[in-house]
Amino acid sequence: MEAADFGVSVDDFEQPAPTPERERDDEEMHGTEPVLSSAIVQEHVAATDAFRSAARWLVAVSGAIAAVLVAGLQLTSLGSLTGGRLSAAVTLFLIALASVGYILLRAARVLAPTAQTLAELREIDIAEVRRQAEGAPKGLGAAAKRLLYGPDFKLSEAVSDFRHALENYGLQTLDEIYLLYTGRTPVRIAQEIRAGKPRLSRNKIESVAQQLISFIELRETQHRYQLLVRALVPAGLVASLAIVFFALAASPDPDPKVSRPLHVVVIFTSSSDALKKSLLEGCAGQTRQGTAVAGTLREPEVLLQPKKLGDRCSGRHIIKPALGIVSYK
CATH class of the missing domain: 2.30.30 (SH3 type barrels.)
Incomplete structure (x- = not known):
């Protein structure tokens, strides 16, 4: 794969050097106000916070229900159990704990921050392209990861959904935004500038970058929230059944057997x-x-x-x- 496939800039490409006069001309042509306003970024942040608040609410409700179920358990009776009944009670108790932990893990991923910089997003993008070329990882470790965390978030799909905003300013890929943000010029854009197309101002580049980051954070949080909701019912059902059967297995025998004279x-x-x-x-x-x-x-x-x-x-x-x-x- 060629370096240009990732939009790497060409340092020795002849292009007009940015000057204060040229920057002013660009601002007059495109407007002094950033193309992607902070208000849109704030909308993305508010929507992201709404998903996280919903996740906290779901965890609180699930915890309250679990507390009601656990309140009547007789953990002290485990010491009086023997044989298969003891093994069944311990197994059911561990299944209940694992199910609750599974829900908490999914909820924690909703509440956890996602990639916060263009550099992090670019690394994820390159890793995603590499996985597509090499195929999905196999083995027990990969299967366990998919079971715990669910399907991977597709960064390329989120960027594709954002393409309408990118196209408004002549941009096509995440890599182009990253290179422009770091002061370099992708080959395609350098050619357009040489052909006479105005250069994007620094304010516009930063605005595009901020909105892209907030948009991807919203989409990834939404993806994680959907995984939480999908896992909540089966994991909650398994936990509830395990708790009920544990209570039955661990409850004292109403008519114990005579075990000795x-x-x-x-x-x-x-x-x-x-x-x-x-x-x-x-x-x-x-x-x-x-x-x-x-x-x-x-x-x-x-x-x-x-x-x-x-x-x-x-x-x-x-x-x-x-x-x-x-x-x-």
């Missing part, structure tokens, strides 16, 4: 009919001691020791609430 006292009901179905009719109205060896705390399987030979209130039985009250010591 426990000494108990069973106060049996006096209703023989209820006890008869469980072959415990001989326990009616009695208070017996035993050992819970299985089942749950609400309905333990209790080993009752016989008091005498032929004791009909002994053996291993599941004590349901209808059969009696189980007291743990």
Whole structure:
């Protein structure tokens, strides 16, 4: 690729040297007021601030909703979980954090400043041309970057949308503005000046540069805001579901299992009919001691020791609430 493809100036090209008289002639021909006024720049800045204010509002609302969901979580109950239930709870909690962090990352990019100088924009422009020539980067790193930050902002498209303003002053590319702003003259414009076309004044060049920078900042902020909005619903849904399922996984078991032998006292009901179905009719109205060896705390399987030979209130039985009250010591 030739250097001229990027609009590089030709230092030894013969062209009229700028003089005070020539500058005054240019001002009289084009007007003393800058072509791209500061009022238009301020409109771009106001629109950019509107997108950033909307992003802050979205983050605040999302944070309030997340706070409501998180308020009822029992993080302290994680210590009582074991096995697959503990793994599920930790995984769901990390998914919820990652989803919230993803939204905050997208919002932070909306609030972050974009390129602020022509030199930065020119470097981005050259890098974009190089990517188009070489193709999109591949690999896990590039895929992760696209997942986190979304599609790249197309600087060339923003400059193309700004072309109507550039054409008003005989400019075509970002590179031409950069060269003129830095005191150099692109080859095409140098040829036009030699053919008799008036030179752009310094005020007009600075006005064009300021409006281009503010216009591109507006477009890039708008691009980032759109990515935030697109990510908000799926990421928010994932975070909400993860929080809900985490709460279910981490909630204490309403009827824990008997994990070790426990000494108990069973106060049996006096209703023989209820006890008869469980072959415990001989326990009616009695208070017996035993050992819970299985089942749950609400309905333990209790080993009752016989008091005498032929004791009909002994053996291993599941004590349901209808059969009696189980007291743990």
